[in-house]
Amino acid sequence: MNLVDSHNRTINYLRLAVTDRCNLRCFYCMPENGIKFLNKKEILSYEEMIRLMEILRPMGIDKLRITGGEPFVRKDLMSFLKTVKNRFDLRSFSITSNATLLHNYMEELPQLFDSMNISLDSLNADRFLDITRRNDFKQVWDNINALIETGIKVKINAVVMNDKNIEDILPFVAWTKNKNVEVRFIEEMPFNGSREKEQISNWDYTKILEHISSEFPEIEKLETGPSSTSLLYQVKGFTGKFGIIPAFSRTFCGTCNRIRITAKGQLRTCLYSANGTDLLKPLRAGKSFETMQQIVRHAVSNKEANGFEAAEKRLDQGAIYESMTTIGG
Ligand code: SAM
Ligand code: SF4
16 A cells, blocks of 8 residues: 555655765765765665665555665665666666766666766866865866766755855856756755754845846746655756755655665655664564564554744754765755
């Protein structure tokens, strides 16, 4: 039977974090010295992730996104991805990556993915270094262009931040004039492993759209799927598109269809909630397929109505805001 929460939302989308580690240090995501990373024994093995998919697929999970941390820093990722692709009949299979390591896999990627999400917050090498604290702009830029050439649909995720990359917003939109790429501007969220909520950017989706409209007045709004988190637009006559994701304004919670599993095997029903349901322990204790399904069903039935409710509960518990690498972006 399909997974339905107590707000009558069908849950069919899983974001699976294969690692909490990363080779960049994006300042909105992680402190400069990183976070306390998990050791190998504490995270799900690939076999355990496959087992979880065997449990979840019959419950209606047919959309899967691999994320992290940076998925490609985990050893043997490609053979895991091939196994998942071949074993499960998925409506959608994708991955989110910072693109730093993609040159190693450019030929194999089109056999795995129709579409990939790539994080890139600036088109300028100095600002990229300032934001990510790593000097990898050229490699990332070359990889993104090579990826577009393969025919994979590329969606760029750019987090919009005060004093960091506001000057990149218009060039990003201009880039879509002749490139078949979708640039999605994301409101910054407080998941940085250190800073508090109050300090984040005031660039919300309305301000971002107004800023873009001031330079590109002829913008068309495009249709998106019912559970889409992105408001989608196109400048009239442009090849590519741009989107805005109100990740902090949380206007999309009413149609949320997703759950997350963190690298350490915690099921999270909302990005903003402090608590998760441990799946690793029962899995390693050899709990039956049916028991595991019951654990998942119970967690989903308690899925928060929206990210505000989840965040309120978090504050009540005095829980600090974690890094997105811990939650699984
Ligand atoms: N390392 C991969 C990457 O950067 O694409 C995948 C994991 S990353 C945590 C997934 C997404 O979360 C990225 O697009 C990143 O920009 C976004 N992200 C991380 N921290 C964020 C924050 N505090 N606010 C908004 N988005 C954030
Ligand atoms: Fe790494 Fe992605 Fe976080 Fe940047 S956003 S530090 S690339 S996990």
